[in-house]
Amino acid sequence: MRHHIQPATMTHEEWREYRQETQQLIEEKKKHTRYQPTGTHVQKFDTTLRKYKLTYCDYKNMLNNQENKCAICKKRSQNVGRLHVDHSHVTGKNRGLLCVSCNTVLVKFHDSITDLQQAILYLQKYDL
Secondary structure (H helix, E strand, C coil): CCCCCCCCCCCHHHHHHHHHHHHHHHHHHHHCCCCCCCHHHHHHHHHHHHHCCCCHHHHHHHHHHCCCECCCCCCECCCCCCCEEEECCCCCCEEEEECHHHHHHHHHCCCCHHHHHHHHHHHHHCCC
């Protein structure tokens, strides 16, 4: 088993709880996916949770609040951990969970409401 380094900001009890929650998420993900995640997949998801300062429970609550659907297109996620954590690049705050397509659109438009509105106007102009 891979050993993880405890962040200096966490007590030993918080670290143990965090690792248990992460392991629960990994086990949940294994149940709902066709593949068994390798160390790389597990490590990547674990890193994602830490990056956005989320616990397993936080992620599951967000997922449940969105009914396992992308916050933008409302398509249902078939697998736990498949929705990406969306966050503001200005404030750093988490906004919701998005599918890879919707998350990519926001990245490409640099979270610019003006640019997204221009794209909508463009599509409407040529909608036949």
